Amino acid sequence: MEQGRGAVARPPSGPGRRPRCLLPALRAPGGGPGVRAQRGFHPVLHGALLALLAVYSIFPIYMVTIESLKSVDEDVFGSPFYVRHPSFEWYENLFERQEWVTHAALTTHTVPFLVWTKNTVIVFTAALAVILTTSLAAGYALGRLRLPGWRLWRRALFAAFLIPQTLLFLPLYSLVFRLHLDDRLGALVLTYPMLAIPFCVWLFSAYFQKLSPDIEESAYIEGADRFTAFLRIVLPMSWPVLVAAGLFALGVLSSDFILAGVFLPNQWHQTIAAGMSTMDISLEDLTVVSGVSMGGLPVLAIAALLAASYVRGLTAAMIEGA
Template sequence: MDRICYDINMATISSENPTRTINITDPSHILRIIRKIVLYILLILAVAWSVLPLFWVFVSSIKPDSETYAFEQTILPQHPTLQNYVTLFKVTRFGLWMRNSAVLSTGTTVVVIALSAMAAYAMSRFRYRSFEWLGRLTLLAYMMPPIILVVPIFFVLFKFGLTNTLMGLLLVYTGIRLPVGLWMLRSYFQGIPIELEEAAMVDGATRFQAFRKVILPQALPGMISTGIFVFSVTWQEFLFASILIFNSQKQTLSAGVATFLSEDWIYSWGVLMAAAVMISLPLVLLYIFLQRYLVAGWGSGAVKG
C-alpha cells in the first residue's frame, strides 16, 4: 500500500509540474509510472473481486445476530462471537453431515487412488490394443455429465436396495470419480521412466514388487494431487447425495445444508455463514498447505483431460 501511495504522489506532482521533480523529465518516465499505478489498482481490484465475498461470509459468521440484522451494518464485527458455530453444531445435524462427508470423501479417495493407480500403471506399461480402448472409454466416462447418469444410476441402486445408504453412495462416488483418477494418473505414470522398474526386475524383483516398491513411491506426488482433487470434489458433491439419500441423518454436507434453504426459514444468516465457512475450511486448508500438488493436479487434469 505504501508503495502505491508513493507512486500516486509522484505522479500527481509530476503531472502538475514536470520540472519540479528532477528525475522525472522524460515524458516516457511519467507514462511508465502511470502505467505502474494503473496496474497496481487493477491488481487490487482483481484480488478484491476474488476474496471480498469470502471475507464477507467469514466476518458475518462471527457477528452476533444483533449486528447482522442491524439497520446500520459495520464491516468488522463489533462483538465477535462463536455463537453461530455453537448453534450450527448443537442445534442442527451439521456435525453428522460433516462426519458422513468426511467418511465418504476419504473412502472414495482411498479406493479411487488404489484402483486407478493399478489400472493406470497397467495402461501405461502394457501396450495391448484393448487397453487403448479402455483409455477411450475412460475419457468418454470422464466427459459424461453426471446429470445424465443420475436417473439410471438411481434406478439401478433402487433395484439393489442401495438407495438411502452411505454404502451405495460410496459405490457411486467411486464409480463416477474413477475415470478422472485414472485419466490423471495415467499421464503421470507415463512420465515415469520404464528403466527404473527394469533395473529392479533385473535385481530379481517380480513385476508387482517393482510396481509397489519402485514405481508407487515415484508416483506419489501425482497420487497426492489426484487424491486431493478426488477428495475435494467428493466433499462438495451435491447432485447424487441429494437424489440417492432421503434420510436427513445420512445426508452429506452440501445436500444437507441445501435443505436449510428449501425448508421454511429456521436458521439465521449467521448460522448459514458459519456452515459456509465450515464446509470451505478443509478445502482452503488443503489448498494452503498442499498448493504445490493441488495446482499441478488442476493443470494436469485439465490440460491432458
C-alpha cells in the first residue's frame, strides 16, 4: 500500500479470491495525519429527531387518556399532565343512562355508545371489503394487463385522491338523497370507498407493474389460467400491499365525522366519530373524552400490530415490486 495517495487493492493471492476494495485514505496537506470521520454524531442526531417525532405523535394520545381518567375535581384543580387518582366513572357513563336536573325538571340523556360501536363495525367492515376488492381488481388491470390508456388512468386516479373532501360533499349528498339512502348506514358504505379507492388503486397498480411476469408464467406452464394464478400465487404474495392499502383506508374512514354526521342525523344510526361530535363538552362531564379513547383504541391496536406489514407493503409497491 502506497502511503499518502490512498489505499490500493492488492491482487488476489490465490485462486478464487477477489481483491478487497479499500476506500481512499484522506490525508491532510503536507502528509499530516488522516482525517477521521466523527462517528456518533449522526446516530445521536437521528435518535434525537426520532424521539422528538415520537413524543409529538404520542403526546395527544397521552393527554386524551390522562384526561379520561380524571375526576371532576382533579380535572379542575389537578395537573394537566398526570393523574393522581385514576377514575373510570366517565367510561361507566358511556354504557349507562345519565340523569340530571335542568331548570327543576328531570332530563334524561342517553349515550348509545354500544349502538355507535355496532354501526361503526358494520360500516367499516363493508366499506373496507368494497375498497380492497375494487382496488385490487382495478390495480391488477392497470398494472398487469396494461389496458389502453393505463398510464392516463393511473394519473387521473392519483389526481382524484388530491381533491379536497369538502368539494365532494355536495355531489355525494345529492347522490345519497336521490338514492333514498339518507339516515341509513348504506350511505356511508356507498360514499366512504370514494375517498380511499383512488390511492389504493394507484398503490396496487404500482406494485403489479413492477412484479416479475415469470411468477405467473410458471403457473401457466402448469396449466393454470390467469384467475387461478392470481388467486393462488399473486394474491398471497400481495399480502403486505393488501395490508398497507387496508390500513390506509382504515385511517381515512376513522378520521371522518362530517359525512357520518350529515348523512346520519338520527343519533341511533351514527358511528362513534359522528356520535362523539354531537355530545356536549364541559368541565363537569368528560364522557366524550372517554368515548374518544375507547373509539380510537382499536384503530391504534390494529395499526401497531400491522405496522411491519404496512412498511413492507409500501416498500414492495414503491420500490421492489415483489
